[in-house]
Amino acid sequence: MKRTIILLTFIFAASVSFAQKGKVTSAQNFKDSGNLEKALEAIKETIDPSNDKSEKTIDWPKTWEVRGEIYQAIYQSEDENVKKLAENPLATAFESYKKALELDEKGRFSNGLKIKLTLLTNDLTNQAVEGFNSEDYEKALNAFEQILAINSMPLIKGDNPETIDTVIVYNTGLAAYNAQQYDKAIKYYKEAAEYGYNGARTYSLIASAYQMKKDTLGALEILQEGFEKYPDDNNVLTSMIQIYLDQDKTEDAMKYLEMAIEQDPDNATFYFAQGTLFEKLENDEKAIESYEKAIEVDPENYGAYYNLGALYYNKGVQQIEVANSVPANENERYLEETKKADVWWEKALPYMEKCNELKPDDLMTLESLKNLYYRMKQMDKYNEMLEKLGQ
Numbered sequence: 001m002k003r004t005i006i007l008l009t010f011i012f013a014a015s016v017s018f019a020q021k022g023k024v025t026s027a028q029n030f031k032d033s034g035n036l037e038k039a040l041e042a043i044k045e046t047i048d049p050s051n052d053k054s055e056k057t058i059d060w061p062k063t064w065e066v067r068g069e070i071y072q073a074i075y076q077s078e079d080e081n082v083k084k085l086a087e088n089p090l091a092t093a094f095e096s097y098k099k100a101l102e103l104d105e106k107g108r109f110s111n112g113l114k115i116k117l118t119l120l121t122n123d124l125t126n127q128a129v130e131g132f133n134s135e136d137y138e139k140a141l142n143a144f145e146q147i148l149a150i151n152s153m154p155l156i157k158g159d160n161p162e163t164i165d166t167v168i169v170y171n172t173g174l175a176a177y178n179a180q181q182y183d184k185a186i187k188y189y190k191e192a193a194e195y196g197y198n199g200a201r202t203y204s205l206i207a208s209a210y211q212m213k214k215d216t217l218g219a220l221e222i223l224q225e226g227f228e229k230y231p232d233d234n235n236v237l238t239s240m241i242q243i244y245l246d247q248d249k250t251e252d253a254m255k256y257l258e259m260a261i262e263q264d265p266d267n268a269t270f271y272f273a274q275g276t277l278f279e280k281l282e283n284d285e286k287a288i289e290s291y292e293k294a295i296e297v298d299p300e301n302y303g304a305y306y307n308l309g310a311l312y313y314n315k316g317v318q319q320i321e322v323a324n325s326v327p328a329n330e331n332e333r334y335l336e337e338t339k340k341a342d343v344w345w346e347k348a349l350p351y352m353e354k355c356n357e358l359k360p361d362d363l364m365t366l367e368s369l370k371n372l373y374y375r376m377k378q379m380d381k382y383n384e385m386l387e388k389l390g391q
Contacts, residue, residue: 173205206219
């Protein structure tokens with residue numbers, strides 16, 4: 001009689017276990033038939049610790065695998081009402097698959113989970129793209145970080161242990177930068193740089209992240225590292241030059257500008273920057289040479305035309321100050337000094353007129369031409385500038 005009771009107890013316990021595991025099957029069936037609300041409701045019962053019956057399923061790998069499938073299906077649904085069932089379904093799906101792997105001590109479910117995790121990376125990639133397109137960079141960053149977490153799992157990494165998806169690493173850094181999470185941006189960009197992804201450009205991006213943190217020293221250190229690794233690439237040089245310019249470290253900026261010009265002698269931007277530095281050093285002769293070289297390389301370089309015209313114009317103004325210092329009784333000498341100013345203004349005029357040709361509506365150019373025409377007593381053109389300026 002006792003054996004019969006034991007046997008009946010065993011049968012009852014087994015049937016309860018079977019029945020509860022049947023809930024997982026029901027959840028999966030609901031999911032497969034498209035009834036995700038019912039599927040979610042059923043799977044929640046199987047992992048609810050307050051539900052006495054869940055003790056048979058809460059530690060069963062299959063339960064968590066099915067839960068992952070349900071949440072992944074919620075993300076994939078085009079029904080807005082279904083999408084409202086979960087706030088971040090892909091993150092929940094990932095956590096579910098991870099939990100299934102943890103519980104699957106014998107590896108019975110590993111093959112299926114490997115496939116599901118691989119497919120999950122596709123959905124996460126789509127979510128990251130959605131984040132970028134909608135400028136929700138936090139969303140993009142979270143998706144990319146989950147992809148990296150999946151790729152680093154032994155189950156996934158096992159087939160190609162040495163493979164690093166540098167595109168994902170780089171894009172994670174880009175998402176972090178746009179999300180203003182600069183420490184993370186530096187972390188991921190540095191990892192991409194270790195594998196040579198995007199060459200010297202990545203070092204410039206790391207430096208930019210440091211600068212956003214107001215860490216100029218960190219920016220310069222990483223740029224120096226990039227320069228040593230890519231001495232023939234102007235991306236790093238240009239970034240270094242800009243930092244030195246921003247810090248008014250003229251000599252350092254000039255040193256690297258000379259290197260940049262040597263590497264890329266057809267880059268007008270470098271000659272233009274060099275001209276501005278020579279002006280800071282009050283070496284007008286060298287500044288003129290640099291601006292003229294910029295124009296030679298790029299005949300439509302507005303900045304070089306404008307700076308050269310402004311340099312000549314200012315020399316004329318300085319000369320007028322010299323003339324005004326002449327004693328009142330030395331009229332002939334005064335006239336000689338003012339004529340010297342006219343020479344400078346005559347030099348300035350064609351450059352400013354070229355600026356007006358390149359940018360006809362630029363207020364700064366129109367104002368400069370107005371002053372020049374007035375100084376040179378070209379009153380018709382002066383009045384024309386007044387009209388254009390609405391004065």
